[in-house]
Amino acid sequence: MNDPINVLTLFLFNIVLVNIPLLYGTVGEIVVEKSGSLDLGVEGTMAVGAIFGYLAGCAANSIAVGLLVSFLTAGLCGLLFAALTVSLQANQNVTGLTITTFGLGLYFFVGKGMGERWPAMTSASSLVNGYAALEIPGLSKLPVIGKALFSHNFLVYLGIGIAVLVWLYLNCTKTGLRLRAVGENPGAADSVGVNTLLYKYAHLILGSGIMGLGGFYMALYMSGSFEGSNCWINGYGWIAIALVIFANWSPVLAILGTLVFGFFNTLQIYAGPLAGAFPGALGWLNAIPPQLYKALPFLITAIVLVASSVRKRESSGQPAALGLNYFREER
Amino acid sequence: MKSRQPLFHVVKRDQAGPGRQLAAYVAAVVLALAVGAVLLLIQGVEPFTFYRQLITMGIPGSRYPWRSVENFIKLFVPLLITSLALALAFKMRFWNIGGEGQFIMGAFWAGFAAMQLGETLPRPLMVLVMALCGALGGGLYGVFVAALKVKWGTNETLLTLMLNYVALYFLQYFAETKTDWNFFLDPGSARPKFAKFPANAQMITISIGPFNLNLSLIIAVGLCVLLYIYLNYTKRGYEIAVVGDSPNTARYAGMKVGRIVIRTIFLSAALIGLAGAFQASSAGVLSTSITNDVGWTGVVVAWLAKLNTVGIVAASLLITVLQYGCQTASTTYPSIDANFANLLQGVILFIVLAADFFTRFKLVPRGRREAVK
Numbered sequence: 001m002n003d004p005i006n007v008l009t010l011f012l013f014n015i016v017l018v019n020i021p022l023l024y025g026t027v028g029e030i031v032v033e034k035s036g037s038l039d040l041g042v043e044g045t046m047a048v049g050a051i052f053g054y055l056a057g058c059a060a061n062s063i064a065v066g067l068l069v070s071f072l073t074a075g076l077c078g079l080l081f082a083a084l085t086v087s088l089q090a091n092q093n094v095t096g097l098t099i100t101t102f103g104l105g106l107y108f109f110v111g112k113g114m115g116e117r118w119p120a121m122t123s124a125s126s127l128v129n130g131y132a133a134l135e136i137p138g139l140s141k142l143p144v145i146g147k148a149l150f151s152h153n154f155l156v157y158l159g160i161g162i163a164v165l166v167w168l169y170l171n172c173t174k175t176g177l178r179l180r181a182v183g184e185n186p187g188a189a190d191s192v193g194v195n196t197l198l199y200k201y202a203h204l205i206l207g208s209g210i211m212g213l214g215g216f217y218m219a220l221y222m223s224g225s226f227e228g229s230n231c232w233i234n235g236y237g238w239i240a241i242a243l244v245i246f247a248n249w250s251p252v253l254a255i256l257g258t259l260v261f262g263f264f265n266t267l268q269i270y271a272g273p274l275a276g277a278f279p280g281a282l283g284w285l286n287a288i289p290p291q292l293y294k295a296l297p298f299l300i301t302a303i304v305l306v307a308s309s310v311r312k313r314e315s316s317g318q319p320a321a322l323g324l325n326y327f328r329e330e331r
Numbered sequence: 332m333k334s335r336q337p338l339f340h341v342v343k344r345d346q347a348g349p350g351r352q353l354a355a356y357v358a359a360v361v362l363a364l365a366v367g368a369v370l371l372l373i374q375g376v377e378p379f380t381f382y383r384q385l386i387t388m389g390i391p392g393s394r395y396p397w398r399s400v401e402n403f404i405k406l407f408v409p410l411l412i413t414s415l416a417l418a419l420a421f422k423m424r425f426w427n428i429g430g431e432g433q434f435i436m437g438a439f440w441a442g443f444a445a446m447q448l449g450e451t452l453p454r455p456l457m458v459l460v461m462a463l464c465g466a467l468g469g470g471l472y473g474v475f476v477a478a479l480k481v482k483w484g485t486n487e488t489l490l491t492l493m494l495n496y497v498a499l500y501f502l503q504y505f506a507e508t509k510t511d512w513n514f515f516l517d518p519g520s521a522r523p524k525f526a527k528f529p530a531n532a533q534m535i536t537i538s539i540g541p542f543n544l545n546l547s548l549i550i551a552v553g554l555c556v557l558l559y560i561y562l563n564y565t566k567r568g569y570e571i572a573v574v575g576d577s578p579n580t581a582r583y584a585g586m587k588v589g590r591i592v593i594r595t596i597f598l599s600a601a602l603i604g605l606a607g608a609f610q611a612s613s614a615g616v617l618s619t620s621i622t623n624d625v626g627w628t629g630v631v632v633a634w635l636a637k638l639n640t641v642g643i644v645a646a647s648l649l650i651t652v653l654q655y656g657c658q659t660a661s662t663t664y665p666s667i668d669a670n671f672a673n674l675l676q677g678v679i680l681f682i683v684l685a686a687d688f689f690t691r692f693k694l695v696p697r698g699r700r701e702a703v704k
Contacts, residue, residue, distance in 0.1 A: 040428075040492070083685075084681065084684050084685060087688075088684065088687070088688035089688055089691070090685070090687060091634070091684075093426050093428060093488055094631070094680070094684065095684060097627055097631070098631060098676075098677050098680045098681060098684070099677070101627060101628075101631065101673045101676060101680075102673065102674060102676075102677025103677075104670065104673060105670045105671065105672070105673030105674030105675075105676070105677055106674055106677075107670075108668070108670035109370065109374075109667070109674050112665075112668065112670075113373075113374040113666050113667075235496075238492070238496065241489070241492065242492075289504050289508060291500040291503045291504040291507065292504075294496075294500045294503070295496060295497050295499075295500035295501065298493040298496040298497050299493075299497055301489075301493050302490055302493040302494060305485060305486060305489055305490050306479055306490070309479070309484055309485040310483050323488065328341070329340065329342065329343070
């Protein structure tokens, strides 16, 4: 256990394992933000997807049902956001925050209401098997890297796959191009015949659904044990909003960003073991307060935000119409 | 071009009558309670008994009814002040969602003052110093975002959001680090634990028979009146409204928009810091959950009240009744707690947001063209 290589391997392994839900949340939020909506309800959306996905997955003893239900219930949160902000012109910040309040309220209400009837994950073999590690033939035999990167559960690979697919979709397809146009300037997109209403609705639902999958992952990672005081999502939704900015609205950069944020996130737990394993090179890690690691993702993002506003980069991926409602009659 | 017109189109309404708005609110609360009742039934809880207990907040039949009122006030005051302060920023279309962070900073610096000076200063002076430290701490934490926004157009929504967590982990650091210099902690406890403030740093209460009136309530009510006058009858309050409606108009009229933004956000954040200081000295101890989510709930309240000062008093009363009521009712219904209040709160706001549309806009059926303004 105290073998330095072993500690390092476990550290790298956990960076991926623990933080992939962030990637789901971030990619979902990128899809949403690219359509011009700033949805601050990620935390609530993920919580809703997590609890309903988990309960449905357990009831049906099927990981596919769990994934589907988490996607759909989280998608409903997106639909609600779309109905309120796109059709009914409600303020996006307020609506998003309300979705978080509501989603977390619902999460605890359902969880506590289940009481004794709460299903244990061990009773749903499909979930346990679905979450088991898949060793990728050949690659997983590599030293250190093999365990760290190539022997994870399939949801890890799915998350990375979704991120790459969304990147391709945004940058290499006609629909993706139109979507970006809607986010940049809905009036212009509308005038060339793009159905802005449909685009906003569809991508809010799709993006929120992806966040829900991240919630489901979190449920499995926590082995489905419900606690009355702490939500499974535990602030990941907020970090995801930060990560969108850090990744400059690119799903592929989000993979990298997840690893960077994940690095600090995991260092919180692994600082001690790492310092023990490499007393010479990493002994100083023990001197750093763990709260700094928790604050770092937000601190870094704040700096990125300020720096990018100072430099006014042309290459910023932030959609120009982000957070602004589009009122057609005012074109 | 094809003449395929939509079924109806949306036109802005000039002015919605207050009756219409009030009706929307009543409908929202009733509908939310109905949704809640259905959810309660699913959980096997009898809704009428539950709601009766929620509204009475366990006061009748209690052996210490005044204690309940005192606790209610402790929840109500921070929410009221925070909502008022947030509304001030929102009026200017400055999306200060950093209430949590500013509140924490206010509580932290008030706690700092309490631990350093609590033994030496007399009580009234101590409470005043804590209030000032809190207001300054919160205010500076907010105004720095406003300065960045004015100078470089930094997105204030996202920045204040990030700073909430920076403040939270900053406070957590002091809560969890046991060292010699950390005077915030209780030296008698082996595990890190915030120490209680010295007696002089506890909020002043005025005894009326068995009831101890928390001084912060009187100050909060005074603040409501002052802010109402400030917003409606002073030049500076008027400037806030103009900048909110159109910064360009304000600039054209010769107003110094940057200065107005910085001044107002400092005021807004300082009030939130003040609420934090009051909360800290009423509780008599710091805690990492000291905000009780008022930074978030305040946004809901401010929006429910349409940023109107009188409305904010009503809305924060309503939300506090929901929260405190659910909290007390949970002693009889273990499966339901303050989270049920969040759920109801969410439903109410969803309905109000939806209803807003029909007070701001109207639908004109196809074929009937009205002059669009």
